[in-house]
Every structure is written in structure tokens, then in C-alpha cells.
Amino acid sequence: MKRTIPLIITSVTALVxxxxxxxxxxxxxxxxxxxxxxxxLAQAGAFMLGxxxxxxxxxxxxxxxREGYAYSIVxxxxxxxxxxLGLFQTSNGRVYQWVFNxxxxxxxxxxxxxxxxxxxxxxxxxxxxxxxxSSILLITGALVILGSVPIGEAMWKALPSIKTWIMxxxxxxxxxxxxxxxxxxxxxxxxxxxxxxxxxxxxRGSD
Amino acid sequence: xxxxxxxxxxxxxxxxxxxxxxxxxxFRPLGLPMSITPEVRDYANTIxxxxxxxxxxxxxxxxxxxxxENNPQLAATFRHCMMKGHKVIILELWEQAPDIxxxxxxxxxxxxxKVYGVDYVNLGYKPGGGVAVLxxxxxxxxASAGVDISGTKLExxxxxxxxxxxxxxxxxxxxxxxxxxxGYADYLNxxxxxxxxxxxxxPTAGMLTGQMPFYRSKQIRGLLPGLAGAAQxxxxxxxxxxxxxxxxxxxxxxLIVLLxxxxxxxxxxxxRKEKGGASK
Amino acid sequence: MLFAAPATPMPVLxxxxxxxxxxxxxxxxxxxxxxxxxxxxxxxxxxxxxxxxPGLESIDEAIGRATEMGKAVHYSIGIGGVTHADTxxxxxxxxxxxxxxxxxxxxxxxxxxxxxVYGVCDEIIKQAYVAVxxxxxxxxxxxRWYSDSQWGYSTAVLGYMNRDxxxxxxxxxxxxxxxxxxxxxxxxxxxxxIAGTTNILQIPFFVxxxxxxxxxxxxxxxSAYISKDPxxxxxxxxxxxxxxxxxxxxxxxxxxxxxxADKWLKNLFAK
Numbered sequence: 001m002k003r004t005i006p007l008i009i010t011s012v013t014a015l016v017x018x019x020x021x022x023x024x025x026x027x028x029x030x031x032x033x034x035x036x037x038x039x040x041l042a043q044a045g046a047f048m049l050g051x052x053x054x055x056x057x058x059x060x061x062x063x064x065x066r067e068g069y070a071y072s073i074v075x076x077x078x079x080x081x082x083x084x085l086g087l088f089q090t091s092n093g094r095v096y097q098w099v100f101n102x103x104x105x106x107x108x109x110x111x112x113x114x115x116x117x118x119x120x121x122x123x124x125x126x127x128x129x130x131x132x133x134s135s136i137l138l139i140t141g142a143l144v145i146l147g148s149v150p151i152g153e154a155m156w157k158a159l160p161s162i163k164t165w166i167m168x169x170x171x172x173x174x175x176x177x178x179x180x181x182x183x184x185x186x187x188x189x190x191x192x193x194x195x196x197x198x199x200x201x202x203x204r205g206s207d
Numbered sequence: 208x209x210x211x212x213x214x215x216x217x218x219x220x221x222x223x224x225x226x227x228x229x230x231x232x233x234f235r236p237l238g239l240p241m242s243i244t245p246e247v248r249d250y251a252n253t254i255x256x257x258x259x260x261x262x263x264x265x266x267x268x269x270x271x272x273x274x275x276e277n278n279p280q281l282a283a284t285f286r287h288c289m290m291k292g293h294k295v296i297i298l299e300l301w302e303q304a305p306d307i308x309x310x311x312x313x314x315x316x317x318x319x320x321k322v323y324g325v326d327y328v329n330l331g332y333k334p335g336g337g338v339a340v341l342x343x344x345x346x347x348x349x350a351s352a353g354v355d356i357s358g359t360k361l362e363x364x365x366x367x368x369x370x371x372x373x374x375x376x377x378x379x380x381x382x383x384x385x386x387x388x389x390g391y392a393d394y395l396n397x398x399x400x401x402x403x404x405x406x407x408x409x410p411t412a413g414m415l416t417g418q419m420p421f422y423r424s425k426q427i428r429g430l431l432p433g434l435a436g437a438a439q440x441x442x443x444x445x446x447x448x449x450x451x452x453x454x455x456x457x458x459x460x461x462l463i464v465l466l467x468x469x470x471x472x473x474x475x476x477x478x479r480k481e482k483g484g485a486s487k
Numbered sequence: 488m489l490f491a492a493p494a495t496p497m498p499v500l501x502x503x504x505x506x507x508x509x510x511x512x513x514x515x516x517x518x519x520x521x522x523x524x525x526x527x528x529x530x531x532x533x534x535x536x537x538x539x540x541p542g543l544e545s546i547d548e549a550i551g552r553a554t555e556m557g558k559a560v561h562y563s564i565g566i567g568g569v570t571h572a573d574t575x576x577x578x579x580x581x582x583x584x585x586x587x588x589x590x591x592x593x594x595x596x597x598x599x600x601x602x603x604v605y606g607v608c609d610e611i612i613k614q615a616y617v618a619v620x621x622x623x624x625x626x627x628x629x630x631r632w633y634s635d636s637q638w639g640y641s642t643a644v645l646g647y648m649n650r651d652x653x654x655x656x657x658x659x660x661x662x663x664x665x666x667x668x669x670x671x672x673x674x675x676x677x678x679x680x681i682a683g684t685t686n687i688l689q690i691p692f693f694v695x696x697x698x699x700x701x702x703x704x705x706x707x708x709x710s711a712y713i714s715k716d717p718x719x720x721x722x723x724x725x726x727x728x729x730x731x732x733x734x735x736x737x738x739x740x741x742x743x744x745x746x747x748a749d750k751w752l753k754n755l756f757a758k
Contacts (some may be wrong), residue, residue, distance in 0.1 A: 022511040036338050042603065043568075050602035050632045057628065091359065101306055105271030108303070111638040112272030112664065116460070118671040120225050121218040124467040125674065126695035128214075128475045138472075142465055148412070148435055150239035151458035155713045164244055172420040175687060178703050179420070180737075181730055182685045185519075185704030186572035188726035191518055193575060197525065197722060198710060200578035201607050218675060272664070357606065387663050414663070417688050 007196040014194040051079060140166060211481050214474025221467055228463045232455035239458060246422055247439040250407050250429025251287070253380065257294035261379040262370055264404075266340075266394055267308045268300045269357075273386035273411050274307055279437035279450035280409035281384050285312050285327075287444055289319045294366050295327040296347075296378070300339060300389040305332050305356050324364035331356030336389030341397045343373040360382075375402050385407040391418065399426055409436065505730045509755065510675035516732075520725035528717035531536040535726050542681050542699035543712050544579070549655040549698075550587050558654035559594040560584065563644060563669060564635050565684065567661025572707065573685055574604055577659040578611060579710035580683075584657060585615035589624060596629045600640035605632040635728060639725065645672050658682040658697075659706060662689050670696035683709070 015036065017035070020026030042062040058072035089096040129135040146152030147163025243251075254263070265284065269277040286296050297312065299305050308329060316327060323329075330351045333339040341348035348361055350372065361367040370377045381404050383391040391408045399406040405428050410418050412433030421427040431440055434457055437450035499508045528534045553560045562584055567574040581597065588595040597612060599605035609630045616625035633643035645668060648656070656673040658666075659682065666689040673680045674696040682693040683701025693700040701709070707726070711719035736752075743749040 007311055010672070011487055018511070018514060020708075022504060022507040023502050024504055027504050033338070033342075036335060040334065045225050046602035047635055050605065050635070053632065065419060097306070104303065105274070105307070108270055108272040108636075108638050109274060111642055111668070113275075115664065115667050116229075117222045117351060118461075118667045120464050120467060121221050122671050122674070122692065122695045123464050124216070124218070124221055124471045127468045127471070130475075138468070142468070145461045145465060148432075149458040149461050150241045150454055151237075151462055153242060153545070154239055164246075167416065167419050168423060168724060172423050176415060177422045178687050178734055182687070182703050184726055184730050184733065185707035186685065187514075187517060188521070188722060189572040189576055189707050191514070191521055192710075192719070192722055193522065195518070197718060198575060198579075199519075200582050200611060200710065201575065413688060 003202045006202050007199070011194050011196055014190070018194075031109070051083075110138070210477035211474055213470045214478055216467075216470070216474075218351070224326060224467075225460065226465055230325075233354055233452075234460055237306045237455040237458070238450065239440055239455060241435075241442055241454065243439045243443055244436075246432065247436050247443065248429075248438075250431050251440060251443045253405060253407055253428045254284070254287050254291065254293070257291065257293060259380055260294065262294045262296065262366075262377060263288050264299045264373060264378045265295055266300060266381070266383040266385070266390070267297055267304050268390040269304045269307075269384060269386040271307060271386045272300050275453075276433045277384050277386060277409065278307065279434060279441070279448065279453075280431050281308065281311050282315060282448065283437055283440045283444060283446075283450070284382060284409065284431075286315050286319075287301070287440075287445065289321050289326065289395075294319045294370075296366070296370060297327065297329045298339075298343065299330075299332045300336055301394070302332050302334070305341040309356070323422045325366060328361075328364050328366050329356040337393035340373070340389075340393045344397060344402065346372055357446070366401075373398060373402075373404075375404055378404055380405050380407065382407045382409065386411045386414065395421065395426060407431075446486065496663075505514045514734045517725065517729050520724045520728055524721035524725045524728075526723035528724075531717075532669065534717065534721050535722060535727075537712050537723055540701065540705050540708065540712055542683060542701045542705070543580075543709060545681055545699050546584060546657075547587065549657070549681055550584065550591065550593055552679050553588075553653070553655040554591045554593045557706075558650055559596050560588055560655045561644075561648065561651075561653040561659065561673075561678075562595060562597045562657045563660070564597070564599060564604060565658070565660025566640060566665065567604070567664045568601050569603045571661045573661035574601075574676055576706050576709055577683075578607065579713055580657075580659050581608060582611050582615055583713045585612045586619055589616045589619040589621050592621075592624065594629065596631065596647070596651070598640070598644050598647065599630075599632045600635065600637065602635070604633050605630065637663065637665055643661045644669055645654070648672050648676060648678075652676055654678060656680045658684070658693070659709070660684065662686055664689075667692040667696070673697075 013035075020029060020031040043114075055076060060066075060070040061069045062076075074160055085093070085096050085099065091097075105200060122143075127134070127141060129138055143159065144163050144166055146155065147159040147166075151163045152159040152163075189198065253366065257263070265281070267277075267281055285295060294313075297308055299308060310328070312327065316323065321327060330347070331354075333343075335342070336337060339350060339436060349400040351361065353361055355361060355364070355367075373381075381394055381398050382415075383394050383406070385391045386409065391406075391410065398404055406426065407429045408418055408421075408427045410433070412435065415430065415432040418427060418430060422430050431437055434453055436452050438447075438454045441447050441451050498504065503511060524534055550560055562581060564574060564577050564581065565571075569575075585595060585597075587593075595612065597608055599608055608628065612630055613622075613625050613627075616622055631647075634640045648669075649672070654677075656669075656678040657708075658680070662669075662684045663686065666684070670680060670682065670693055680697035681699045681701075682697045683706040684690065684693065685703055685706055687703065690700065690702060704726075708723045711723045729748060740749055740752050743752060
């Protein structure tokens with residue numbers, strides 16, 4: 001029962017959602033719109049549960065003075081301080097907006113910018129002419145990298161056109177093939193869940 | 208010199224050199240010329256060919272992480288629309304986008320003497336991704352809870368009295384400035400294909416490969432790929448701005464990456480030769 | 488000004504909403520193929536086998552490496568939610584990894600971005616330890632939810648990897664821009680890395696930084712590959728036949744479109 005009930009709920013819900021999208025009656029009842037609201041509520045509730053779980057863990061770190069407990073203090077102050085601020089001010093409040101704009105965009109931009117450095121070190125390590133395949137990868141990559149920027153065009157006028165051809169022809173062909181296969185694959189995974197053939201998420205324990 | 212050492216450089220040297228190379232052009236621009244690629248030309252011409260007063264829907268679906276690429280795209284696009292006298296409605300599907308968007312479009316509107324509510328409206332952030340877009344195609348007022356980004360009722364704005372839904376007769380062009388999901392795919396699925404409204408996309412450079420097939424099949428009429436696309440667009444508009452300024456840094460950055468790749472390969476071949484020599 | 492109520496569209500075949508019929512029949516056709524091949528496999532009849540997938544074959548080797556070095560195995564399920572096909576496809580792999588780690592007493596640290604996914608992963612790992620007969624070895628602190636923010640999650644994982652220095656890093660699931668951050672950090676630390684995602688834009692980063700990468704829908708075949716369950720293998724065969732049918736339709740459509748005679752085909756799929 002412990003495994004069967006969740007599987008039945010999953011299958012029935014999936015079938016209802018498919019029919020609500022495909023049939024006239026389903027569209028009229030607007031079932032996905034109703035379910036989407038509950039899904040958003042579940043996400044919000046889950047986020048709250050996660051915050052409480054994290055708080056418990058970090059409180060233990062602080063109480064037991066584990067290594068790095070100072071960071072746990074920072075985390076809890078940031079998490080609950082901002083939450084309480086949002087309760088009093090809502091997301092349109094001046095202080096709330098100021099704290100949000102002063103911290104999150106800059107932290108996110110910095111983390112995203114680190115990727116640029118990682119690309120440089122990953123390319124240095126990975127682009128080696130070990131065999132024909134990796135040589136083709138290296139040459140194509142070099143043509144696209146240089147063809148995308150003005151310095152490449154200054155070095156060789158034809159580079160932007162070559163880059164455009166690579167993006168338009170081989171790239172588009174491969175993208176289309178991969179996308180079709182991936183969509184059919186995700187389609188099949190969804191059907192496996194609907195038909196209760198995919199059971200890893202309900203475990204292998206006894207009913 | 209042992210050339211094989213080049214294949215195992217400490218990556219921190221790569222980071223330092225990369226940083227220095229990116230910073231220098233900020234102070235000493237190179238001023239390299241750029242030509243305009245066909246996809247950018249198509250993008251600009253699509254906006255240019257709309258009759259003045261057309262309604263353009265902009266989906267600004269990105270976060271501060273990709274703002275370095277997406278902000279110049281939004282700025283150039285919004286400026287072009289205002290220059291042509293088009294009306295713009297902006298919707299954000301990412302929760303951190305509204306403040307970034309406001310900081311970009313409001314100063315441009317003020318500079319060009321445009322009026323909020325008449326020439327443009329910002330609907331703000333709406334959760335749900337594709338569901339929000341679908342809801343907008345039915346009724347904007349219901350989908351946006353009847354208010355804009357500041358909480359002002361939509362019926363106070365003349366533009367929103369004219370446009371009640373994201374539908375073909377009311378909106379003449381949809382543009383998505385995107386960096387992931389939700390983003391262009393939601394507009395393609397719910398607006399472009401079913402409703403037949405022309406669609407333009409401004410992806411970050413990393414997302415370009417995924418959107419080229421749609422450009423080839425004309426589902427996307429034009430593309431502004433990343434910072435380079437924004438810079439080309441600024442040149443097309445004859446209004447060089449932030450994107451053009453940053454292209455020099457990007458050029459040198461790309462060159463440095465290839466230089467290190469070359470050094471790595473020299474080191475690799477040298478170490479292979481050494482191993483071959485040692486085994487003899 | 489009078490606003491006319493939007494006209495109700497005419498149903499297709501009496502029940503279907505216009506534009507949805509073709510999609511529904513595709514779902515029905517795939518469902519039928521899955522049923523046929525699952526039945527064939529379930530009753531012992533011969534079905535084609537799945538070819539070797541190096542990434543999945545190397546999971547044991549990667550866990551063995553961690554066991555010998557006395558270090559942890561890190562498993563990231565990505566940033567997708569419970570509705571992502573990639574996340575669902577990653578769960579059987581996680582179950583297998585958890586069982587193997589439990590069997591060899593290797594520490595497994597599993598990190599999550601989505602709390603609903605965390606709940607499922609926690610149960611999967613707990614059940615794996617129980618199934619192997621070592622429920623006391625399960626440590627709930629090793630299954631972690633860090634943050635709902637993409638960058639918050641990825642920087643937390645970076646911090647964990649730099650402190651704990653796991654010897655093996657598995658990344659199976661839905662990944663976006665944080666791919667290179669996680670994979671390159673593992674590469675710099677010298678981890679053995681096996682990864683899989685269907686996000687085409689991120690696969691090149693995995694290929695450049697990981698020892699083995701599952702390309703595209705190899706991830707979706709994982710549950711069948713690992714379990715060797717004939718019924719699941721049958722579903723993978725059905726999926727491949729569906730792809731061949733789509734390829735055939737694409738070819739036929741391309742030929743007709745070349746001679747500008749494809750209107751009937753477009754109308755068929757527009758219904």
C-alpha cells in the first residue's frame with residue numbers, strides 16, 4: 001500500500017492532466033490552472049520546511065562550536081533577518097529593496113563571472129589534439145571563438161562568415177537531432193511514470 | 208626550457224593573466240571595427256519595419272548573473288522601439304528581473320521624453336513561467352492581478368486600455384531577452400507558433416547554439432547573440448554604448464583563451480616527444 | 488466599445504481541442520509501443536538490448552576509487568524540480584550509487600537545490616541503506632538541501648567540495664549555467680567525474696571536464712540499463728522505434744516540402 005497509493009495518485013493525476021490539455025471538456029474545466037496553484041503552494045511550503053531544517057543544523061553547529069560556526073551565525077542572521085524584514089515591509093518596502101539590491105545581484109553576478117575564468121582553465125586542460133576527433137573539436141572551437149569577436153574579424157575577414165556557417169549548418173543539424181531524441185526520451189520517461197513502470201522515487205521496500 | 212611544463216601550468220596563472228587582459232581595455236579601448244551579422248540585421252530590420260505605434264511585447268527573463276549580456280540588449284532594443292514610436296509592454300518571468308529592467312528602461316524613457324503608461328508599461332514579475340505567458344494570451348488584467356510593477360491599476364494606463372491580451376491583433380511583435388528557463392521556449396510554444404505573432408530573441412552567447420535551429424526555420428525572425436549581438440545592434444542604430452565598450456575586453460579574453468590552449472598543446476606534444484625519447 | 492466574447496473553437500473528432508489531436512495520438516502511439524514491447528520483454532520474448540554506455544559502466548570503478556582512497560562520493564542531482572524528466576531519470580542511478588556505497592561503507596554526500604527533490608532523495612538513500620542491511624550507517628546530515636537559489640546552491644557545493652575533497656563526483660540531472668562551476672571545481676581537485684544531463688548547452692562543459700559523460704537521452708536509458716529489468720528495456724526499445732518513426736516523417740515531410748507539396752502534412756499535424 002505504501003508504494004501502490006503514490007503510484008496510483010501519480011498515474012491518475014498524469015492522465016487527468018493529459019486529458020485536460022487535449023480535450024474540449026478538459027480545457028473548459030481548467031484543471032492545470034487549479035493544480036498549478038497547489039503546486040506553487042507546495043513549493044512555498046517545501047521551501048519553509050527546508051529553511052527550518054537548515055536552521056536546526058546550523059544551530060547545532062553554533063551550540064557545539066563546530067569548525068566554521070561563525071558562518072552558521074551569518075547564514076541564520078541573513079536567512080531569518082531578511083524573512084522578518086519581508087514580513088513587515090513586503091517586497092516593495094524601501095529597506096527590503098535596498099538590502100536585496102545591495103546583496104543578491106552583486107553576489108549572483110560575481111558567481112556567474114567566475115564561470116569565465118573556469119572556461120579558460122577548462123579549455124586549457126581539455127582542448128588537446130590527442131586524436132582526430134579532439135583536433136576537429138579544437139579547430140572548430142577556435143574558429144567560432146575568434147569569429148564571434150571583432151579581433152577575429154580584424155585577423156581574417158572571412159572568420160565571421162565561417163562562424164555563421166558552422167552555427168547555421170552543422171550546429172543546427174546536430175541540435176535538431178539531439179532535441180528530437182531528448183524530447184522523445186523525456187516523453188517516454190513521463191509515460192513510464194504514468195504507467196507506474198518508473199518506481200525509484202517510491203523505493204523498493206515492501207508494501 | 209622544458210616545454211612539456213606548459214601542459215601542466217598552475218591554473219591560477221591563467222586566472223591572473225585573464226583578469227589583467229580583461230581589465231586593460233576598460234581603460235585603453237582598442238576601438239576594433241565590427242561588422243553586422245545576418246541574424247542581427249534581421250533583428251533590427253524586423254523592429255524597423257513595424258509601422259509606428261505598433262505594440263511590442265518584451266519578455267525580460269534574466270537575472271543579475273547574465274545582466275552583463277542582457278542589459279545592453281534590452282537597452283538597445285528599448286531605445287530602438289522608442290525611436291520608432293512603438294509602444295512597449297514588458298513582462299518579467301524571473302523574480303530578480305524587475306529592478307534590473309527598471310534601472311535600464313526608465314532612464315532611457317526619461318531621456319527620450321517618453322511617458323510611462325502611454326508609451327510603455329512594465330507589468331513586473333509574474334510567477335509560473337509558461338503558465339503566466341499562456342494566461343497573458345487570454346487576459347492581461349487577470350494574469351497580472353490587474354496591477355503593474357508598482358501596484359498601480361492597469362486601467363489607469365491608456366496603453367493597457369488599448370491592449371487587453373497578448374493576441375495577434377493587439378500585439379505586433381514579441382521579443383524575449385533570455386538566459387534560460389522560463390524564457391524564449393515559453394513564448395515559442397504559447398505565442399509564436401499558435402498565435403502567429405513574429406518573435407525575436409536575445410539570448411546570452413552560450414544559448415545561441417540552441418536557438419539557431421529556430422532562426423533557420425524562421426520561427427525566430429532575428430537574434431541578438433550575447434554582448435557581441437548587442438554591440439552590433441548599437442552600431443546599426445549608430446548609438447554605440449556599453450556593449451561596444453565591452454567588446455574589446457571580450458575580444459582579448461577570447462584571444463587569451465586560445466593562447467593558453469595553444470600553450471597547452473605545445474606542452475602536450477613536447478611531453479609526448481619526451482616520453483617517446485625516454486622509451487627509446 | 489463592445490468586446491465580443493471569444494468564439495469557442497470547434498472540437499476535432501468531437502472531443503479534442505484544436506491543435507492537440509496529433510499530440511494526443513503521439514502519446515497514445517508511444518504508450519501502445521511501450522505496452523507492446525514491455526509485454527514482449529515481460530513474457531521472455533527477445534527484445535533488442537541496450538548498447539554499452541561507458542559512463543554507467545564506470546560507476547562501480549568510481550565508487551571503488553573513493554573506497555580505496557577513504558574519501559567521499561559526492562552526488563549532485565542538479566537544479567531541476569520533481570517534474571523534470573532529468574531528475575526522475577537520475578533517481579534510479581542515485582539508488583544504485585547509494586546501494587553500492589552502503590555495501591562498501593563509502594561515505595555518500597548528496598546535495599540538492601529543490602526541497603521536494605531533497606525529500607525524495609533522502610528516502611531513496613535511506614531505503615538503499617536499509618535494503619543492504621546497514622540502516623545504522625545512514626547519516627541524514629549527508630543528504631543536504633543547500634538553497635533554492637541556483638548560485639546559492641552551486642557556491643555551497645563548491646565550498647563543500649573544497650573542504651571535504653571528495654574523490655568522486657557524480658552529476659546526473661538537470662543542470663544549467665552552474666555546470667562548469669561544479670565540474671571544473673571537481674576537475675581541479677582531481678575528482679573522478681561522471682555526469683549526465685539532457686541540457687544540450689551544458690553537455691560540452693561536462694565533456695570538457697568529466698571523465699565520462701552521458702550524452703542526451705543516455706540518461707533516460709539509465710534506469711533500464713542499471714536494473715536490466717526487461718520491462719524497462721522494452722520501454723527504451725519503444726522509445727527508439729518512436730524516434731525512427733519521427734525521423735521517417737521528417738524525411739517524408741522534407742521531400743514534400745522541397746517540392747512545395749507539404750500542406751496536407753502540416754494540416755494533419757495542426758489538427
